[in-house]
Amino acid sequence: MTMPRKVTVIGAGEIGVGWAALCASAGWPVAMFDMNPRTTERAFTEVPRRARALVALDRATQGIVERGLLEFTQARSLLQAVKDADWVVEAIAEDAVAKQKLFESIELVASPETLLTSSSTALPPSEIFARCRKLDRCLVTHPLNPPELIPLVEIVPGERTSQAAVQRALDYLRALGRMPILIRKPVPGYVVGRIAAAVWRECIDLVLQGVIDVPDLDRAVSLGPAMGWAAAGPHLTYHLAAGEGGVTAFLQHLLASFEGLWDGKLATWQRLEPQQQRQLTQAIERAYAGKVDMLRAARDRRLSAILRALEQARTAPPS
């Protein structure tokens, strides 16, 4: 398999910086471009910091990271960024029109061989690439935050994406240590976005209703269902929960309880009104104010420790 000679990341926010840090940590040359010079400037300290943090977290090798960072560059124009890239990673704001215009411009200057991927969290490829003519090399590769630590990447091909482009994206992502999963139908939100939207609505609702406060909710999810699902996905969790009878027995015993909640007990509101936004923001800021850098570093330590633990458990002999 051929690795990209150059990756271009467009958009220097959290996700773009994460993609750049990840690619640099694999020793790959990365060019970055953002319309906002201040954002680009910040990325120039953030990408090396986050790539080097992967060494401290035992997720990357110092020599390879430094080799990659030697070839980390800032492009002065979209043309300069894209013209000799093998892979262009779009990571701008989640705005369909902005993405359409960007890909229209990229198409004008990119080589016909260049793989074009969007980091969109929810938009269908038909919308993102609506202004492109050459659609065979266009697809969504949706990472989670932070992209350099969480392995999952959702692969969402459009109707006219070629099998070769999907395979190339899979190869690149696996070479970066990612776990790409193919989404078979481009439903809004794909898989992760829908699950995340369902979870966050319940979490917001529980806090706004006064059932639980922000730090307890976060602890409960972390040390409860999330830990369980990190060790075994939801279907396997319930298949194992009822003993020998498997999911059939589980449904016999507990489907009524789930249906009791599906039947009007869960949150169904569709908008977070300004007053609720303020209430939520205040509750979250009260819980975590002034400690963001420390909390992010602690989160990254926990993430890398979980990754290492899962890798070791996978290779351990069955007990």
Added chain:
Amino acid sequence: MTMPRKVTVIGAGEIGVGWAALCASAGWPVAMFDMNPRTTERAFTEVPRRARALVALDRATQGIVERGLLEFTQARSLLQAVKDADWVVEAIAEDAVAKQKLFESIELVASPETLLTSSSTALPPSEIFARCRKLDRCLVTHPLNPPELIPLVEIVPGERTSQAAVQRALDYLRALGRMPILIRKPVPGYVVGRIAAAVWRECIDLVLQGVIDVPDLDRAVSLGPAMGWAAAGPHLTYHLAAGEGGVTAFLQHLLASFEGLWDGKLATWQRLEPQQQRQLTQAIERAYAGKVDMLRAARDRRLSAILRALEQARTAPPS
């Protein structure tokens, strides 16, 4: 703090066996009772097996586990099970009437000092304890599966539960290495059940729609959002996702995307029809058939590895 001289677990299904294994692994005397003699018999091999597995998983000490198992007994009647217990843990099926009748009977034979807790996943305490007269010592302590590994326990007091009983439950659970979280209002499903119901409905819907198959869905959740939420709960995750601007910036950039999904894109069905149950069951059995013991052992290895990783990350010096 006084530890219970004896814990009685009523109901020898997966959750009851887990509670018994957990208490025995702490060296506590445990009595078990189940109306079904076959279930009781199976528990008599399962509780020692699961308590000893905690030693192999590095979650318990052999000498303490064996001391506890020496005092693990099977009660022949509810009276025998309950009469000298300091803590009675109900873990029968999720059936409000059955739980009401059981607690009515327990009240007749238990000492007035005995703490009574239900492992219900969703019912309000007012319903579970509806036939009890002495409500100050009654509350819900909802564990996840398997209770001996997942730390979270939801504490749901009823309106008349005493502060002393809540404190005693907290003390017992913390002595067992659990992470009890107080639920302030007894909403149906509490916190975990609502989040789990929202997640599972989406997961089922995605599989039945053909967006993703069962093993890929489970992998995607495990190596994606669940791993993220295990390292930082949902509110903290989104507070950290937008960089310096915190949750305010996150809402500015991504609330519209969440609202786009809340607005009719997520699953809203309330019943899983027999035909869909068959389809789901077949898909899950096809994915995991014939490997349940192996999958459970692997899940438990991953869970204990994650627990150890989080404990080590917590005590590690900040990098």
